[in-house]
Amino acid sequence: MLDTQKPTEIDTFKRRFMIRLFVVLAGGTFLDGYILGILGPVTDTLRTDLSLTSTQVGLLAAMAMVGILVGAPLGGWATDKWGRKPLFIIDISLFVVASAAQFFVDSPELLMIVRLLMGVAIGAEYSVSWPMLSEFAPARTRGRLMAVNQVAWFAGFMVAYAFAYYLTTSSSVPWHWILGSSTFLAFALMLGRLGLPESARWLWCKGRKDEACAIAHKYMGGEADIAEFEQASEDKTKGRFADIFSRKYIRSTVFMAVFWFCNVLPYFGIATFADSVLKQYGLAGGLAGGVGLSMIAVVAVVVTMMLIDKAGRRVFTVPPQWIMLGIFLVLGLWSTIPTALVLALFFAFSFLNAINGVLIAVYPGELFPTEVRGVGTGFAAAVSRLGAAAGTFLLPVGIDKFGVGNVLLIMAVVVGAGAIISQMWAPETKGKSLSETAAGWTGH
DSSP: OHHHHHHHHHHHHHHHHHHHHHHHHHHHHHHHHHHHHTTGGGHHHHHHHTTOOHHHHHHHHHHHHHHHHHHHHHHHHHHHHHOHHHHHHHHHHHHHHHHHHTTTOOSHHHHHHHHHHHHHHHHHHHHHHHHHHHHHSOTTTHHHHHHHHHHHHHHHHHHHHHHHHHHHHHOOOOHHHHHHTHHHHHHHHHHHHTTOOOOHHHHHHTTOHHHHHHHHHHHSOSHHHHHHHHHOOOOOOOOOGGGGGSTTTHHHHHHHHHHHHHHHHHHHHHHHTHHHHHHTTTOOSGGGSHHHHHHHHHHHHHHHHHHHHHHOSHHHHHHHHHHHHHHHHHHHHOTTOOHHHHHHHHHHHHHHHHHHHHHHHHHHHHHSOGGGHHHHHHHHHHHHHHHHHHHHHHHHHHHHHHOHHHHHHHHHHHHHHHHHHHHHHOOOOTTOOHHHHHHHHHOO
């Protein structure tokens, strides 16, 4: 009787572990969206209370992105060197301390430093949480689990924006408490991470095979996943930052960095200044603004999440970029385009960009092998923040100087570059083990 119940008990334990792991790691992505969304509604209050100039407002908004730019490659190097487990505790602890400091800061300079440190923690979070989740997730559901990270980001942004908007318009809650609200969520995530195991694949890569096998059998999915793991070849690469530019890994590095950059640059530019862009076509406000575009994006991410493990990766990677290229060319070249068509095309862009963006969360864990998975993901994340900064800060300047049509043609060039590299290099990794997906690129 006990023997017939034991497999069920083991399966239940593993499912509960995967749910816990997913929640505490996807929570880090939620925090990224949260700290960006929380700032907008309190900007006017900050401007008054801290006597902020327009330049200081821009710098304050940019600090988290600058922090990610620093923290992502640094965290990736550290997690490949010392392991996933210590880093996903260290980064969330740094976030808790920095976020809590927002309750006490009383100057623009201190608030910028705090937001910078929060960005560093989020950057490191990308480099450790996505590899960690991909290394434990079963091959048959890995795409769906990784895709939910994109849902978490949008959810974090919209929840924070709505929360801050409500408090600033209907109460007298100080801005310190609004910005510092991320502390409570981060602290809960930190507690949820205590006691989680090290990545079995990272241990195996470091030659600690007995520990790796014990963790794999206790926590990993089905027998096929465990068998694949135990048959994987050991790689002696140290996981140095320079390794991702070696002949062995350069293709993964270039594809992931360019693909991610070309996805986020138009998104951050269009979403941040949606009303400003649409005003050029006689549209603005309400559903035509950023909220409407974000809602469309959420629907697209959910659809992709449900289908990606059945339909595969390339169908959500390559075609959307070519269609977006056509959208930007139409918007940029057709000066007398009807306003109804403009709105439809921007909604289509938001939908397709979000579909395409799901692969940002899926591909890094699949294309980089264990020994450089953290640093490779971190470098690509850092490059993506350059794209986000470029889209955020250059789009309004470009519209003023060159006109919206020319700016959208520049967006077409960016999206076209992503389409070309994806057409050539985007792999199909559906249903494959991590050893198989990485071997197709590195020649293992």
